[in-house]
Amino acid sequence: MLKRVGHPVDEKGAAVAIKDAAFPVPFAPGLEFNSPVHGNWNIVHTGMLMPEARQIYVCADNCMRGVVLTAAEMNAADRFSFVIVKEENLLNGNLEDITIEGVTDVLNKLEEKPKAVLLFTVCLHHFLGCDLERVFQELEERFPEITFIRCYMDPIMQKHGPTPDQKLRKAIYEPLPKRKADEKAVSFLGSDFELGKNADLKRIVRAHQGSFRELPGCKNWEDYLALSEGKLFVSSYPPSKYGAEVLSKRLKRPYLYLPGSFDYEEITAQLENFCQAMGYGKLEETISVEEEIAACERALEKAHEVIGDTAVAIDYLYHPRPLGLAKLLLTHGFRVTRIYLDSISPEEKEEFGWLKEHAPEIQLIATIQVKMRVLPRKSDEKILAIGQKAAWFTGSPYFVNMVQGGGLYGFDGIRRTAELMVEAFTEEKDTEDLVVRKGWGCESCI
Amino acid sequence: MRQSYRIIPIYTADVSGVCSALYELGGMTVMHDPSGCNSTYNTHDEIRWYDQDSLIYISGLTEIDAIMGNDQKFLDDIKEAARELHPKFIALAGSPIPYMNGTDFPALAQVLEEETGIPAFAVPTNGMHDYVYGAGIALEEIAKRFTGEKTGRIQARTVNLLGVTPLDFGPVSHVEVLKENLKACGWKVLSTWAMGDEPDAFLQAGEAEVNLVVSSVGLRAAKVLEEKFGTPYVVGTPIGSYTERIAKALEEKEQISYRKDRMQGRKDRKVTLIGEPVIMESLAAGIEEKYDCRVEVLCPLEETDGLLADGDRWVHGEEEMEEALKAAEIIVADPLYKPICPKNCEFYELPHIAFSGRIYLKKLPVLGKLV
Numbered sequence: 001m002l003k004r005v006g007h008p009v010d011e012k013g014a015a016v017a018i019k020d021a022a023f024p025v026p027f028a029p030g031l032e033f034n035s036p037v038h039g040n041w042n043i044v045h046t047g048m049l050m051p052e053a054r055q056i057y058v059c060a061d062n063c064m065r066g067v068v069l070t071a072a073e074m075n076a077a078d079r080f081s082f083v084i085v086k087e088e089n090l091l092n093g094n095l096e097d098i099t100i101e102g103v104t105d106v107l108n109k110l111e112e113k114p115k116a117v118l119l120f121t122v123c124l125h126h127f128l129g130c131d132l133e134r135v136f137q138e139l140e141e142r143f144p145e146i147t148f149i150r151c152y153m154d155p156i157m158q159k160h161g162p163t164p165d166q167k168l169r170k171a172i173y174e175p176l177p178k179r180k181a182d183e184k185a186v187s188f189l190g191s192d193f194e195l196g197k198n199a200d201l202k203r204i205v206r207a208h209q210g211s212f213r214e215l216p217g218c219k220n221w222e223d224y225l226a227l228s229e230g231k232l233f234v235s236s237y238p239p240s241k242y243g244a245e246v247l248s249k250r251l252k253r254p255y256l257y258l259p260g261s262f263d264y265e266e267i268t269a270q271l272e273n274f275c276q277a278m279g280y281g282k283l284e285e286t287i288s289v290e291e292e293i294a295a296c297e298r299a300l301e302k303a304h305e306v307i308g309d310t311a312v313a314i315d316y317l318y319h320p321r322p323l324g325l326a327k328l329l330l331t332h333g334f335r336v337t338r339i340y341l342d343s344i345s346p347e348e349k350e351e352f353g354w355l356k357e358h359a360p361e362i363q364l365i366a367t368i369q370v371k372m373r374v375l376p377r378k379s380d381e382k383i384l385a386i387g388q389k390a391a392w393f394t395g396s397p398y399f400v401n402m403v404q405g406g407g408l409y410g411f412d413g414i415r416r417t418a419e420l421m422v423e424a425f426t427e428e429k430d431t432e433d434l435v436v437r438k439g440w441g442c443e444s445c446i
Numbered sequence: 447m448r449q450s451y452r453i454i455p456i457y458t459a460d461v462s463g464v465c466s467a468l469y470e471l472g473g474m475t476v477m478h479d480p481s482g483c484n485s486t487y488n489t490h491d492e493i494r495w496y497d498q499d500s501l502i503y504i505s506g507l508t509e510i511d512a513i514m515g516n517d518q519k520f521l522d523d524i525k526e527a528a529r530e531l532h533p534k535f536i537a538l539a540g541s542p543i544p545y546m547n548g549t550d551f552p553a554l555a556q557v558l559e560e561e562t563g564i565p566a567f568a569v570p571t572n573g574m575h576d577y578v579y580g581a582g583i584a585l586e587e588i589a590k591r592f593t594g595e596k597t598g599r600i601q602a603r604t605v606n607l608l609g610v611t612p613l614d615f616g617p618v619s620h621v622e623v624l625k626e627n628l629k630a631c632g633w634k635v636l637s638t639w640a641m642g643d644e645p646d647a648f649l650q651a652g653e654a655e656v657n658l659v660v661s662s663v664g665l666r667a668a669k670v671l672e673e674k675f676g677t678p679y680v681v682g683t684p685i686g687s688y689t690e691r692i693a694k695a696l697e698e699k700e701q702i703s704y705r706k707d708r709m710q711g712r713k714d715r716k717v718t719l720i721g722e723p724v725i726m727e728s729l730a731a732g733i734e735e736k737y738d739c740r741v742e743v744l745c746p747l748e749e750t751d752g753l754l755a756d757g758d759r760w761v762h763g764e765e766e767m768e769e770a771l772k773a774a775e776i777i778v779a780d781p782l783y784k785p786i787c788p789k790n791c792e793f794y795e796l797p798h799i800a801f802s803g804r805i806y807l808k809k810l811p812v813l814g815k816l817v
């Protein structure tokens with residue numbers, strides 16, 4: 001039985017026309033709602049990318065339940081263990097001991113030791129001033145054959161510093177050793193997904209007989225260690241930037257941040273930088289920008305022929321640049337009516353200004369604001385949703401099912417988006433079955 | 447080591463228990479926590495989240511507010527949300543950091559009640575206990591504050607079902623089977639705590655002839671209702687053919703009938719059940735009666751006082767459970783226990799949302815039809 005609760009509410013405070021929106025936070029902070037859309041990756045999913053490693057968490061029951069069942073749902077419970085923190089551990093001040101002895105106990109019970117342990121400590125360790133140096137030193141002495149990686153599940157810190165997600169994307173590269181650079185290799189860091197085989201960067205590297213290395217493609221520990229051999233480090237997913245910069249400094253290797261973009265000029269500039277850094281010469285010697293753009297235009301035109309004047313809703317989970325995508329679609333005749341987001345990336349300040357001027361009535365709609373629990377989630381007209389959150393909030397079965405930019409990049413990413421839009425428009429999906437699954441792209445046993 | 451777990455998960459925690467118990471009552475439940483509690487709850491512990499609205503939120507506690515003891519933002523945010531959403535009550539649930547800080551939740555609830563005019567209460571959770579504790583106290587508060595005054599009127603052969611949440615019983619259609627089982631034995635259900643009823647159903651709870659505690663979640667509320675209205679309570683779950691025995695207990699006001707019914711003194715244990723004490727004990731009694739087969743119950747949840755039959759045990763942690771299962775021949779438990787069961791045992795799956803979350807939702811048994 002479906003029920004609506006509470007008093008009738010209006011959208012005020014949860015939705016705003018972009019012409020009236022503040023940058024970078026259009027909505028007042030307050031209590032937070034969490035929608036039933038779970039395709040985004042969390043620290044468990046990302047940690048599982050590390051081959052031959054085991055994750056061990058040390059925290060209280062409630063925090064633990066979310067991560068242990070994440071592992072179970074992705075059929076990876078056999079790579080996950082934990083130590084429960086009890087009230088007496090807080091009162092007795094023996095968090096160091098319980099962490100050391102608990103992790104030791106888990107590792108002693110394993111028939112085969114992992115190459116690495118991602119050891120996650122939590123807010124409680126931080127607040128109690130737990131001596132993590134002592135914890136790790138002791139564990140490293142007890143298990144010298146295992147690499148212990150310092151990971152954090154401390155969301156209480158995330159509004160004033162790096163998020164646990166950002167810190168993890170730094171930590172998982174900390175074991176990489178200093179190795180001689182392979183002049184043919186590029187190491188692509190910090191993404192949860194392998195780039196599509198036709199992604200611009202991969203095509204360019206392939207054209208120069210180079211190798212493209214990325215964590216999601218690593219099958220074993222040696223593959224992982226070889227990530228340190230890239231002549232150039234590259235990342236494109238915004239939360240990866242912090243960790244990739246740190247790694248670049250530590251291994252003294254050049255690094256380029258080439259964020260996924262929907263702007264032809266920005267993509268071109270990124271690819272030129274990349275070619276220069278790799279010593280490939282001018283970009284035009286490898287691919288024709290003119291032809292790339294023409295192919296994008298054809299893909300967008302074809303999509304528009306199919307989708308026409310149908311309302312389009314975009315969410316921030318589909319891609320870190322939702323405003324850039326909106327601008328691209330609007331300039332190609334699509335009717336973008338709403339964008340679901342809670343804040344605007346500093347990387348999109350220019351697009352925000354452009355949309356204010358050229359599409360002032362576009363609605364920015366929050367996803368965590370309290371009213372979003374009870375506002376209507378259906379529409380009388382057909383809506384093409386780009387992203388899982390847009391699908392749930394609009395109640396649309398016509399949606400592009402992808403998160404965090406998937407493996408899209410560059411001109412190819414634009415073309416793939418256009419193709420996915422056509423597919424989504426023509427093929428109805430089971431929204432409830434798809435969006436509630438954790439970690440899009442991971443195995444899901446629910 | 448009791449606190450380390452190699453392979454099995456843990457049960458739903460107290461914070462989620464509060465939310466689950468209060469989900470359908472028209473209130474607003476606020477978890478005071480930075481982030482994870484909300485996602486954990488609505489992903490793994492709440493099967494109604496997709497399409498049944500409930501005002502359950504998280505405060506988004508930050509490091510600086512925790513250190514500075516800034517409760518004002520918490521209060522202001524709740525007041526703002528209440529002003530917009532008009533909940534019937536406000537419930538506050540704490541997590542580890544507010545517990546460590548000594549946040550005075552009862553005082554905050556009092557301030558909220560005075561300043562909004564909306565009834566408010568706190569449930570003393572800290573994310574370190576299991577759901578029975580959190581859900582139990584939440585329903586206890588409902589019993590204290592939202593059941594009206596004693597009228598002296600008693601409706602014959604009526605019961606309230608206490609301790610019903612999806613965490614133990616699954617979707618509301620499964621709960622209907624429990625009601626049908628009782629109806630077939632001549633008992634009418636006045637209210638179900640807390641699934642499938644309108645919130646006003648609680649106002650007539652004091653008119654029930656007897657309360658039936660169908661899971662340990664309902665025990666605290668039963669004690670309050672006994673004190674407030676003089677309503678006696680019976681502990682047991684109306685599972686299949688065992689419902690007739692429950693019906694007899696209701697008539698005789700026999701508080702925990704299954705403890706008498708369980709086979710005594712026999713050592714030939716064949717079947718081992720793992721799970722929530724009231725449901726598993728009732729199931730065990732039903733199995734013993736139907737199959738003349740001795741059953742052992744292992745309970746991994748905290749609140750078992752007086753609820754387990756002689757010889758059954760509270761077992762804490764993975765290591766102790768693995769040890770307790772070593773000699774088991776037939777095990778009936780949630781599938782996620784399987785990795786620590788003996789390889790040569792017969793294992794029968796009995797998925798339990800409070801343990802494996804939504805993973806086996808499609809295979810969830812209807813408890814009321816089990817024996």
